[in-house]
Amino acid sequence: MSNSKLYKGSLSTIILKLLAENNKMYGYEMTQRVKELTQGELTITEGALYPALHKLEADGFLEVEMQKVDNRLRKYYKLTQAGTQERVNRIEELERFIETIQGIVNPKPSLG
Amino acid sequence: MNPKLTKEEIQFIDNYLKNSGVEYIDTRAEVVDHVASEIESRLSANNTTNFYEEFKVYMVQHKETLLKNAGKYSWSIDKKVLKEVFKNMTNLKVLVPAFLIAVILFAVDLKEYLNSTQILIAFYAVLLVLAFIPIILYRKIKLSFLRRIGIISTIPFIAIHNLLLGDRFAFEQYEMVYSFLFWVLIATTYTSYDFTQEYKRKLELL
Numbered sequence: 001m002s003n004s005k006l007y008k009g010s011l012s013t014i015i016l017k018l019l020a021e022n023n024k025m026y027g028y029e030m031t032q033r034v035k036e037l038t039q040g041e042l043t044i045t046e047g048a049l050y051p052a053l054h055k056l057e058a059d060g061f062l063e064v065e066m067q068k069v070d071n072r073l074r075k076y077y078k079l080t081q082a083g084t085q086e087r088v089n090r091i092e093e094l095e096r097f098i099e100t101i102q103g104i105v106n107p108k109p110s111l112g
Numbered sequence: 113m114n115p116k117l118t119k120e121e122i123q124f125i126d127n128y129l130k131n132s133g134v135e136y137i138d139t140r141a142e143v144v145d146h147v148a149s150e151i152e153s154r155l156s157a158n159n160t161t162n163f164y165e166e167f168k169v170y171m172v173q174h175k176e177t178l179l180k181n182a183g184k185y186s187w188s189i190d191k192k193v194l195k196e197v198f199k200n201m202t203n204l205k206v207l208v209p210a211f212l213i214a215v216i217l218f219a220v221d222l223k224e225y226l227n228s229t230q231i232l233i234a235f236y237a238v239l240l241v242l243a244f245i246p247i248i249l250y251r252k253i254k255l256s257f258l259r260r261i262g263i264i265s266t267i268p269f270i271a272i273h274n275l276l277l278g279d280r281f282a283f284e285q286y287e288m289v290y291s292f293l294f295w296v297l298i299a300t301t302y303t304s305y306d307f308t309q310e311y312k313r314k315l316e317l318l
Contacts, residue, residue, distance in 0.1 A: 026145065027146050028146045028149035032153075045177050046174065046177050046178055050142065050143075050146075051188070054188040054189075055187075058189070058192045058195075060195075066314045070116045070117065070148070071116075071118065071119045071122045072122050072145050073142075073145065073314065
């Protein structure tokens with residue numbers, strides 16, 4: 001699953017969801033949280049994560065805060081008001097998508 | 113608790129990334145933190161203090177994605193820069209000089225002293241110099257958005273200038289056209305200054 005392309009379309013939704021639950025997070029922390037939540041099934045690579053974060057920031061869904069931590073600069077991401085609304089929309093969209101896929105993968109047996 | 117890397121080890125990661133082509137400080141800072149966090153975690157997991165060995169193993173596994181990632185930023189930076197320039201167009205520090213320039217342009221009838229070619233050349237030179245101010249001022253500060261501002265403020269600007277002033281009707285309205293171009297350029301220059309000051313403050317944290 002770690003190299004799967006299946007999650008790529010949902011990466012922004014995953015980021016928005018993580019930030020809604022954790023107030024502010026930095027990139028590496030997000031990768032570790034996802035690994036922990038999925039028991040290592042899902043690995044977010046640096047190559048996918050940072051462009052997605054920068055896109056969400058440019059779209060006005062995230063704001064950034066810099067802090068000095070352990071001899072280096074750390075960039076924390078937080079949801080903006082628009083980001084909070086976007087998260088609700090994207091989660092709904094993702095839930096509908098999962099339901100649709102489930103309908104295809106595990107169709108309910110028809111009574112007729 | 114994970115062991116923490118020393119200032120020298122952080123500097124080593126920073127230099128390595130810089131020499132590998134992650135040129136801009138702002139984009140590099142985030143990658144340095146990511147690599148350092150992972151190395152700290154590996155040092156703890158492998159119960160070792162051999163930073164260089166862990167760094168070498170990590171880079172063999174991840175260098176390709178790290179460097180590919182560093183070149184992917186431009187559109188989101190452009191979008192951020194454009195939004196900021198647009199927002200700054202209504203900032204008083206931009207509006208006041210832009211308004212004064214507009215007043216001067218409308219008050220002084222340059223057509224009395226110069227022919228159309230001379231007016232074109234004069235404004236072209238002034239605008240071009242102004243457009244390059246951010247690049248000249250901050251050439252030693254390697255920040256990705258400054259490079260993007262440089263591109264945004266020069267190429268389209270020259271294109272608009274040429275397009276509008278190649279048209280006789282537009283030239284008749286040169287006061288209006290130039291007032292607008294100066295307004296945008298002052299906003300661009302102010303945005304470069306503002307972004308640079310903000311990043312300098314952040315980098316001074318180090």
